Amino acid sequence: MTKNKLGINTICTHLGEIKDNQFGGAISPIFMATSYPFMDVDIKRYPRYFNTPNQQAVGVKMAALEHAEMGMPFASGMAAISTVFFTFLKHGDHVVLQNEIYGGAFNLVVEEFDKMGIEYSFTDGVAASDFESKIKSNTKVIYIETPSNPLLTITDIKTIADLAKKHGLVSMIDNTFASPINQTPIDLGIDISIHSATKYLGGHSDICAGVVACSEDHMDKIWNKAKNLGGNMSDFMCYLLERSIKTLGVRVERHNSNAQFIAQYLEDHSAIYKVYYPGLKSHPNHHIAQKQMSGFGGMLSFELDKKFDSVRFQKRLNLIKPSMSLAGVESTILLPSKTSHALLTSAQREAIGISDNLLRFSVGIENKEDILHDIEQALKES
Numbered sequence: 001m002t003k004n005k006l007g008i009n010t011i012c013t014h015l016g017e018i019k020d021n022q023f024g025g026a027i028s029p030i031f032m033a034t035s036y037p038f039m040d041v042d043i044k045r046y047p048r049y050f051n052t053p054n055q056q057a058v059g060v061k062m063a064a065l066e067h068a069e070m071g072m073p074f075a076s077g078m079a080a081i082s083t084v085f086f087t088f089l090k091h092g093d094h095v096v097l098q099n100e101i102y103g104g105a106f107n108l109v110v111e112e113f114d115k116m117g118i119e120y121s122f123t124d125g126v127a128a129s130d131f132e133s134k135i136k137s138n139t140k141v142i143y144i145e146t147p148s149n150p151l152l153t154i155t156d157i158k159t160i161a162d163l164a165k166k167h168g169l170v171s172m173i174d175n176t177f178a179s180p181i182n183q184t185p186i187d188l189g190i191d192i193s194i195h196s197a198t199k200y201l202g203g204h205s206d207i208c209a210g211v212v213a214c215s216e217d218h219m220d221k222i223w224n225k226a227k228n229l230g231g232n233m234s235d236f237m238c239y240l241l242e243r244s245i246k247t248l249g250v251r252v253e254r255h256n257s258n259a260q261f262i263a264q265y266l267e268d269h270s271a272i273y274k275v276y277y278p279g280l281k282s283h284p285n286h287h288i289a290q291k292q293m294s295g296f297g298g299m300l301s302f303e304l305d306k307k308f309d310s311v312r313f314q315k316r317l318n319l320i321k322p323s324m325s326l327a328g329v330e331s332t333i334l335l336p337s338k339t340s341h342a343l344l345t346s347a348q349r350e351a352i353g354i355s356d357n358l359l360r361f362s363v364g365i366e367n368k369e370d371i372l373h374d375i376e377q378a379l380k381e382s
């Protein structure tokens, strides 16, 4: 199969699959071996070399979805992010990071980079000038995340990729929230696209995994580092992830339409002060989202009117469950003020736009009327 001619759902369903030559079964067999021959073979296989049959199957599928030359699975999103950082950043180097990034990536930077002698700057905003003003003579990497967590900020991917090229920097994106169904950053000039596959790629809240997609040149370097750091994904997880990605296109389509419907509904609702969703015309960077995304994703955030108690509201929900994670087929909700941003004071949170009444909503694939009904009944009593 030549991957360029295939539609996205065909790629999801079939690309990379391992033929079952023994029994002709319909799915990739799982190869759990940790021991393979080394003589007279093309590939010396070993799980921590990221080249077992099931690891390769996920890599091939993800490369096709991300429009990249290569894809590689990792044990978690953070294993992928840290391996890529440490491939391209060493003692004395500097990285420019978008101001609003995933909490785990933020902690990795502020808790580990100083110790390793890696310098970093966070931007003040997401305009190209915010990134350019932070570039120094020792800058090696630009790192972005769009849409971002939890405020769904949209960064102009092509502008940042061009800026990185102009300064000879490696550009990286955390593409988790969009998924490759809605956004293919490598087409826009980004060097390396990274996912927490724990989220949409896995999609059923039962896999912890990460993926990196990029050119062969970059992957060679990442692979050399990855072997040393050892964040490889197990073959059983690879099998589960391959299975999950078969339905990625169909799931994300439904996440997109449910979230768009609910975002619009909440925007017109008297109990809701504000809605953050890139698919809304009121989103400040809706025009950029339209340019670089083919769908706007299943994540949105909204702020309840001040007269409501957000904790009470969350407890009153029946169908929509509180969850630290996101992007499963089931609808889940999280209060950033009580979780990711709990260490900040209320005033500090307000300053960055995360009020105590802000809720991050991962819209599932249930019937949208049932999701709305749950929100309505919870509002009545809150």
Ligand SMILES: *Cc1c(COP(=O)(O)O)cnc(C)c1O
Residues within 6 Å of the ligand: 076, 077, 078, 079, 102, 104, 105, 149, 174, 176, 177, 195, 196, 197, 198, 199, 208, 209, 210
């Ligand atoms: C969850 C998440 C990560 C980290 O992934 P893990 O699989 O938990 O290591 C990174 N980026 C984003 C945007 C995420 O949501």
